[in-house]
Amino acid sequence: MAEFKTDIEIARAAHKRPITEIGAKLGIPAEDLVPYGHDKAKISARFIKGLENKPDGKLILVTAINPTPAGEGKTTTTVGLSDGLNRIGKRAITCIREASLGPNFGVKGGAAGGGHAQIVPMEDMNLHFTGDFHAITTAHNLLSALVDNHIYWGNELEIDTRRVTWRRVMDMNDRALRSVVTSLGGVANGYPREAGFDITVASEVMAILCLSRDLEDLEKRLGDIIVAYRRDKSPVFARDLKADGAMAVLLKDAMQPNLVQTLENNPAFVHGGPFANIAHGCNSVVATTTALKLADYVVTEAGFGADLGAEKFFDIKCRKAGLKPAAAVIVATVRAMKMNGGVKKDDLGHENVEAVKKGCANLGRHIENVKQFGVPVVVAVNHFTADTDAEIQAMKDFVASLGAEAILCKHWANGSAGIEELAHKVVQLAESGAAQFAPLYPDEMKLFDKMDTVVKRIYRGLEAIADKPVRDQLHAWEAAGYGNLPVCMAKTQYSFSTDPALRGAPVDHVVPIREVRLSAGAGFVVAICGEIMTMPGLPRVPSSEKIFLNEQGQIEGLF
C-alpha cells in the first residue's frame, strides 16, 4: 500500500530525468528538441517532417462515462495505462491536452493525472507551460484588431459591424468581458459596436491548431476563418484581411508538440487544448501523428464522457486526420456508478451493490456506443480505497454481460505496477486486429441529418429538432460548400440528454439545436444544444487568494 501523499507532494518528489534523455528514448536527437527549461521541450518541425515514411504505432483512446462529482480519473488512467504499457515492454507515449491557465485561479487547479500516475512538471503545465496558449491568444486577437482596424480605415470590404462574428479571447475567467461595447471615446477609437471575449480554449484558432497537419495546413485554415458577414450575408474571411500569414508566424512555435514525462520517466506529449463543447476537445493532430511514428502505442484521451468526447474524437479528429484507433478504454469507478444509480455524494462511502448495478446503465450505453465505431472496448475500473469487492464484482459482471471485460486498475496508488492487467488486455485487443474503425456518418450526409444521427445513435434521443432559421442557416452553408463538414455537438457533459440532472441512460428525450455556428477554419459546424458558457467567471472566493510562492520559491495553493 502506497503512503497517502497529495498529488503535489508526489509530483515534487518525482525523479525527473533531463528532457533530452526522454527524447533520446524516442530517437529524437538533442538538436531537434527545442528546450523550455530542463524538463520540457518542443520537437522540431524538421525532425517531424523526416518521420513521414515510418510506420504508425497503435492508437488507444481513453474515454469515460458521463462525468460525476465523484470523479472518474480519465487523465490519471491515460497516464497510468501508458506507464503500464511501457512496463510490459511496449514503447508507449501519452498524448493529452494542455491545461487552460485562467480557470486555475478560480477553483483549485487541474493537475495532469493524479496519485502515482501523473505528468510532470505539473506546475508549469498549469501555468504558462511553453507559451502555446499565449501564442493562440495573440494570434486570435491580432485578427480581432485587424477587423476593427479595417473598419476604422474605411471598411473597403463592407463588413456589417452588426455581424462581426470574430470576438476576442483571453486565458482568464473574466465574466465582465463576456459582453462589451468597444471603440467608445470618440473618432480616434473607431466605430462603437457590440463585442465580447471568450476564454482562449474556446478560440477557433485553438481548434485549428489542433486539427492542422502542419504549418502550411495551419495557414490555409487560418485564412478560411470567417470573421464577419456583409449586409448581403456574404462572409468575410481572415484571408481577406491578409491576416493568415502573420497569424501563422505567431503560431510557428506553438504548432510543435511539447514533450514532457510521466512520474515513471516515460514520454508524454502535451499539446493543444480545445474546448470539448463548441470544439472537438482533443489534443493536437500533430502530436498524435508524431507520437504514432515514434511509439508502438499511443494512449490519448478525449474530453468529457464518451457521448461527447469519443464521438468527436472519432467523427472529427480521426475522420479528418485519417487516424484508425485500435482499441478504446472506458474509465469508470464504483463511486460514479453509485452516483448514476442515485446515491448522493456524501453517501458514497457505504457499500451499495444495488446502486452500482443500477448505475451501470450509463456505462453500458457508452460501451455500445464506442463499439458502433468499430473499435474494441475494455473498461478500466479506477480503484478507490472504499470500493468493496462485491461492488467491483457487480461492475465486472455487468460488463461481461455486454461481451466486454472490466479490469480493476490501481495505478493511482501503485503506478504502472497497478495497471499491468489492463495494459496486457489493451495489447491483446489492439493486436487482435478486431478494430474496423469507421465514423458514425458519411461526409455526404446533410448537416442536420448528421446532428440527428448523433442524437439518435449516441444520445439515444427521439430526434434532434430545430427552428426554421437554424435549418435555413444549415441549408445556406450547404449551398456555400460547407455541407461535407462534420458536426460538433455542444451539449451538457453530465447526461446523454440536454438535462444535466438526468443521469443513467435516459431515452426518448428530444434534443433541440438552438443555434449553429460555422467554424470554417477548423472545419466543423457547431450545434449548440443548451446553455454553453465560453467565458467562465470566478467564484466568490477565487483560489487565487490562496496561491503564493513559499519561502523555497515553490508554488503553493495551485493544486
Added chain:
Amino acid sequence: MAEFKTDIEIARAAHKRPITEIGAKLGIPAEDLVPYGHDKAKISARFIKGLENKPDGKLILVTAINPTPAGEGKTTTTVGLSDGLNRIGKRAITCIREASLGPNFGVKGGAAGGGHAQIVPMEDMNLHFTGDFHAITTAHNLLSALVDNHIYWGNELEIDTRRVTWRRVMDMNDRALRSVVTSLGGVANGYPREAGFDITVASEVMAILCLSRDLEDLEKRLGDIIVAYRRDKSPVFARDLKADGAMAVLLKDAMQPNLVQTLENNPAFVHGGPFANIAHGCNSVVATTTALKLADYVVTEAGFGADLGAEKFFDIKCRKAGLKPAAAVIVATVRAMKMNGGVKKDDLGHENVEAVKKGCANLGRHIENVKQFGVPVVVAVNHFTADTDAEIQAMKDFVASLGAEAILCKHWANGSAGIEELAHKVVQLAESGAAQFAPLYPDEMKLFDKMDTVVKRIYRGLEAIADKPVRDQLHAWEAAGYGNLPVCMAKTQYSFSTDPALRGAPVDHVVPIREVRLSAGAGFVVAICGEIMTMPGLPRVPSSEKIFLNEQGQIEGLF
C-alpha cells in the same frame, strides 16, 4: 568597407553559439541556465542569489539626443560598445529592454540593434521571446478580473465602480479597446462600467517587475498597487483582493533575466520593457544588478533622449536600486544634428556644416544635463556613409568646446572593430573615478517641486504649472505617505518642450502638468505633460499584411 546587407540578412548569417557556451563565459553553470530553445536562457534565481557578495563591475549608460526621423542608433551603439569593450579585453555585458510584440504588426518591426551590432535571435526577440510579456499581461488581467469579480459578489471593499483605476492590458495595437464598457448582457455578467485596455508595456506590473530586486520585493510591490478608490477616495489595494501572491506566481519565471548574445557572441541580457513616458523606460533592475556581478562592464540604455530616458534612469532606477553609473555615452549623428539645425529629411544627403553646428545646441544641452548628475560623458557619433569629414569635425569641435570628446563610431558597418576608440575612452572615463553620481533632487522634496526641478534643470523651461486639482491630488498623496517617491515625467520625446516640433534647445517654455497618476507599486508619481497614448492603433496598411512564413519556415516581413 562591409557589404550592404539588410539587418535580417546579417542576423540570419550569424554564427550563434549555444547559449550554454555564452553562459559559461560568465561562469554560469548549465544547470542554472534555464533554456528557451538553444539560443535563449533565463538565469536561475538560485544562481543570482549566490552572487550577492561579489563585487560590482562598472555601469555605463548609453543615451541620446532627442530622437529625430533621421535615426540615432542608440541600441546599435549600446550593442556595439559592448562588443567593443569585449574586443579590447574587458568582460562586458549588454543590458537592454525586450521589445513589445504588438507594434511589430503595425509598422515594420524594431530589431535589436542594427548592421553588425545586433543581438540575436532577433525574430524571437520581436515575437514571444521567453514569454515575459505574456506573463505580465496575464498577471495584470488576473487583477482586473479580481476587481470586477469582487464587485460582482457583493463589493465588500466598497469599491466605487466609477473610480476603478486598474484597466486591462493586451500586447496588441488595438484602438478599439482603448475605451469600452464591460459587464453588459445582464445579471450574470456583473455591473456595467467604463473601462479600457492599455498595451502591455504600459502596465504598472511591467514597471514593477523592472524595479523589483527579487521575488519577495516583487510580491510586496504588487500588493501595493492601487486598483480603485472608494466613495471617500480612500484607496483599494491589490493586497485587499489577495491578488499579490497569485500574481507573483504568474511572474515567477518572468522575473529571471534572459541571456542571449550579440553577433560577436558576447553576452546580452534582454529583460523587461516598460514604457518610457508613463513609466521609467529601462531594462530590469535584476538584469542590471546581475550583470554587474558577472562583468567588468555593463552597457545599458535608457528610452528616448537623455531629457526623458537618462533623467528617469538616474532619478528612478539608479536612485531606487542604488546603482552608481561610471560614465555615460550620448549617441548623436551628423544627420540628426542637421535635422535639429533645420534641414528637412529629404535634404540630409547634402553636406551642410552650418546646420550641423546649429543643431549641436540640442546635443550640448544633453551633455550638460548628464554632467549635472555627476556622470562623465563621451559622445558617440554613429557614422552614416554620407557624413562628410567637415561635418564630423564640426561636431567634434563643438563637443570639445564643452570639455568633452566626440568619437566617430563605425560599429554598424564594422562591428566591434569600428568602435574600439569609444571603448577605450569609456574605460578611461570609468576608471578615472571621476563619477560622483547623485540624483537630481532629494527624496524629501515636495512632489510638485520635483516636477518643477526637472522642468527647470533638465528641460530648461521657465516652470512647471498645474491646476488646483492636480496640486491638491499631489498634496493628498504626500499626506498619505507617498511624498518621498520620485516623479516620472510623461512628455513628448521629440523636444525639451511639450511641443514635438520644437527641436534644438528651446528656452523659456512652460510645462503644464495636466494630470498626475500614482504608481504606488512601481514607486513613482507620473506627471502627464501632453497627450500620452497608452494603446496604439494600427495604420491603414498594417505590416501584418506582409508578414508570413516562407518555404524554409523562416519569418518574412517582420523587419
